Amino acid sequence: MPTEYINTLVVGGGQAGLAMSEHLSSNGIDHLVLERNRIAERWRVERWSSLVANGPAWHDRFPSKEFADCGPDDFPTKDSVVAYLEEFAEEKKVPIRCGVKVSKVTKAADGGGFIVATSDGQIHARNIVAATGPFQIPAIPPVVPAHEGLTQIHSTAYHRPEDLPDGGVLVVGAGSSGSQIAEELRASGRDVYLSVGAHDRPPRRYRGKDFVWWLGVLGKWQMTSPPEGAEHVTIAVSGANGGQTVDFRRFAGNGITLLGMTEAYRDGTLTFAADLARNIAQGDANYLSVLDEADAYVAREGIDLPLDPTARDIGPDPACVRDPILELDLAAKGIKTIIWATGFTQDFSWLDVDAFDAVGKPQHENGVSSEPGVYFLGLPWLSMRGSAFIWGVWVDAKNLATHIAQSGRHGA
Known part of the structure; x- marks a missing residue:
């Protein structure tokens, strides 16, 4: 199977990956979003049935889309959030492939980007955005x-x-x-x-x-x-x-x-x-x-x-x-x-690049990692207290897309 080429590969099809796609599109940057399961998978299967969002609908959303099935002061249900993110992906024509797992990302031998091994073949990307979110491995x-x-x-x-x-x-x-x-x-x-x-x-x-x-x-x-x-x-x-x-x-x-x-x-x-x-x-x-x-x-x-x-x-x-x-x-x-109810740990074992400290913590400044071309999105306190929230990840995604557009790494 021949290698596929893409400018920016976004790993994760939740709120972070979808927000990143909107801003990459706004900057005219060729990109692809890979999601190993379905859009908003954790909202579907890793939340209890009666869960509602912790913030009202006027706040916990992307600025470019309102919730269709609840009022601004209501607290969206988990099903409402899933529907919201699915509709967003469709309306924004997000280039997303679901059911594709990323197993390894390594630097290309010539230094020109990254080689990405996936369950659907190999991809060569100039930029990688790790948008897998803060809730990765349940911690017991x-x-x-x-x-x-x-x-x-x-x-x-x-x-x-x-x-x-x-x-x-x-x-x-x-x-x-x-x-x-x-x-x-x-x-x-x-x-x-x-x-x-x-x-x-x-x-x-x-x-x-x-x-x-x-x-x-x-x-x-x-x-x-x-x-x-x-x-x-x-x-x-x-x-x-x-x-x-x-x-x-x-x-x-x-x-x-x-x-x-x-x-x-x-x-x-x-x-x-x-x-x-x-x-x-x-x-x-x-x-x-x-x-x-x-x-x-x-x-x-x-x-x-x-x-x-x-x-x-x-x-x-x-x-x-x-x-x-x-x-x-x-x-x-x-x-x-x-x-x-004891939180989560992070898993970036698939990302084999120089963007982590000795204990595996991502090294970045507002999401721009120490490895040129690698970006983090959706992590708590990425740039601010609100970074892990749906509205906050939108702000960080906009800044990262601007950085990619100005970095000289946004061409073919």
């Missing part, structure tokens, strides 16, 4: 041995309560995914335990505006690096049930038992750090700080937004916070399932 900490007889799954493998074995459920991780899953399981009648680590807990809405609007006007989406010490702090926010502020005290009042960070396992017993009260308090502090900054912004700008007098009402700590559980006999509590 090696805490509970697999042979212990418990059902252990990552949050990506959870779909609905009735799919789980009978009995109680421990959810480890209280960010957006863990919080929503725990609340859904409790509403289904399950006994639920939720292991809560360090987190930010913004208000869903304040003074008539969604928190994504506040993060915009307060300049937080444009932050170029996380605050020191908060590189891995998760964010507890949800669009479920019409969009509500995540309130762990409310969770406890509804019967969810809160626990500190999961530490170790031995002989059927899990142990937890004595950090629950501190984690809850730090989440409260983050919540109140957003309110303070929002009020200061309103006063400074002289804008007319309604007061929200009950927003600062924080109830008393529940018993599970005041007197935390530090050990949990899983069998005695009837816990038969652990759901690990």
Whole structure:
């Protein structure tokens, strides 16, 4: 099979790859998008059935297309997001091939680009855009041995309560995914335990505006690096049930038992750090700080937004916070399932180029890698806090396409 030649090859057909295609087309750059499965595959198979987006439709979209099946203040369902990205690809005539896996990218022997081995033959590309996103390999900490007889799954493998074995459920991780899953399981009648680590807990809405609007006007989406010490702090926010502020005290009042960070396992017993009260308090502090900054912004700008007098009402700590559980006999509590909402690791083993440090971390500046002609897109904090979001990846894609157009590497 003869080698195919293309100027820019985009690997990944999710939101990052589609955004990149739009801007490459706008710059007149010949390109191809390869997707090993289907467009938006992770939205299809690695999300639970009731999932909705964490931001309203007016915000979590590309600037060039609105959602067709929900209002601007609604939170799109997972099916809505899949349909949106499919329609976008069709409307923009994205040159995408699905069902094609990239197995290896290496530098061409003559230095003129890269040789790409795929399941559909070999491609020679002058530029490579790694648009495989931040959610690549589900990370499950090696805490509970697999042979212990418990059902252990990552949050990506959870779909609905009735799919789980009978009995109680421990959810480890209280960010957006863990919080929503725990609340859904409790509403289904399950006994639920939720292991809560360090987190930010913004208000869903304040003074008539969604928190994504506040993060915009307060300049937080444009932050170029996380605050020191908060590189891995998760964010507890949800669009479920019409969009509500995540309130762990409310969770406890509804019967969810809160626990500190999961530490170790031995002989059927899990142990937890004595950090629950501190984690809850730090989440409260983050919540109140957003309110303070929002009020200061309103006063400074002289804008007319309604007061929200009950927003600062924080109830008393529940018993599970005041007197935390530090050990949990899983069998005695009837816990038969652990759901690990513990994030992801990245896999760039297919990209054999000089664009990584000694531990395999991509080396780049705003997505432009240390290897000329190789670009990264869709990673958290690529250029700013918003880089991994659908609107943020659009901004980064535009900048990368401009870089390619100005680099002299955009010709045939």
